[in-house]
Amino acid sequence: MQSPTSPSRLCVLVMGPSGVGKSTFAQALAEAMGASFIEGDDYHTSENRAAMSAGRPLTDEMRQPWLIALADTVRHSRGKRDTVFTCSALKRRYRDLLREGIGEMRLLCLSAPRALIRQRMIARKHFMPAELLDSQIEALEAPTPDEYAIMLEMSEGLDANVARALKLIGR
Numbered sequence: 001m002q003s004p005t006s007p008s009r010l011c012v013l014v015m016g017p018s019g020v021g022k023s024t025f026a027q028a029l030a031e032a033m034g035a036s037f038i039e040g041d042d043y044h045t046s047e048n049r050a051a052m053s054a055g056r057p058l059t060d061e062m063r064q065p066w067l068i069a070l071a072d073t074v075r076h077s078r079g080k081r082d083t084v085f086t087c088s089a090l091k092r093r094y095r096d097l098l099r100e101g102i103g104e105m106r107l108l109c110l111s112a113p114r115a116l117i118r119q120r121m122i123a124r125k126h127f128m129p130a131e132l133l134d135s136q137i138e139a140l141e142a143p144t145p146d147e148y149a150i151m152l153e154m155s156e157g158l159d160a161n162v163a164r165a166l167k168l169i170g171r
C-alpha cells in the first residue's frame with residue numbers, strides 16, 4: 001500500500017497569482033516531462049466561479065472544498081504517473097492542506113510584474129477578472145525556505161523557463 005508521504009511518482013505544483021501564466025507554463029512543462037497535467041481551476045465549486053466572475057475574492061472557507069477536491073485528484077494521478085498541476089496556492093496553509101492530501105511535491109512559484117499580468121488578464125477570455133489581481137497579490141504568502149520552492153520569473157520567456165525548471169527538478 002502506498003502512503004501519501006511515500007509516493008513513487010514526481011508531483012509538481014505550479015503556483016502563483018491568477019494570470020501569472022501557471023496554465024500555460026504547466027502544460028508546456030508536463031508535455032516536456034511526459035507527465036499528466038491537472039488544471040486546478042477545474043475543481044472550483046460553481047459558487048466559487050460565480051463569486052470570482054462577479055469580482056469577489058474567495059475566502060479561506062470557500063477555498064477549502066476546492067483544495068480538498070484538487071488534492072484528491074492529484075493524489076490519484078501521481079499514484080500512476082508523474083503529475084504537474086496548477087493551483088494559485090496563495091497561502092502557506094493552502095499549500096499545507098495540499099501536502100496533507102497529496103504527499104511530497106516540488107513547488108514552482110511563478111512571478112511576473114503586476115502590470116504585465118494585468119495586461120495579459122485583460123487580453124484573455126476567462127472567468128477571472130483583472131480587477132481581482134490586486135487581491136491575489138495581497139493574499140500571496142511567498143514560499144518559505146523550508147518549502148524548497150523554485151522561483152521562476154515569467155517575463156523571461158516560456159521555453160527558457162521550462163528548460164530551467166526541468167534542470168532544477170532533475171528531469
Ligand SMILES: Nc1ncnc2c1ncn2[C@@H]1O[C@H](COP(=O)(O)OP(=O)(O)OP(=O)(O)O)[C@@H](O)[C@H]1O
Nearest residue numbers: 017018019020021022023024025120124128157158
Ligand atoms: N510566456 C508568456 N508569454 C505571453 N503570454 C503568456 C505567457 N504565459 C501566459 N501568457 C498569457 O497570459 C494569460 C494568462 O496565462 P495563464 O492563463 O496561463 O495564467 P494562469 O496563472 O493560469 O491564470 P489563472 O490562474 O487565472 O487561470 C493567457 O492569456 C496566456 O496566454
Ligand SMILES: O=C(O)[C@H](O)[C@@H](O)[C@H](O)[C@H](O)CO
Nearest residue numbers: 017018019041058063088128
Ligand atoms: O485562490 C484563488 O483566489 C483562486 O483560486 C484563483 O487564484 C483562481 O483559481 C484562479 O487563478 C482563477 O483563474
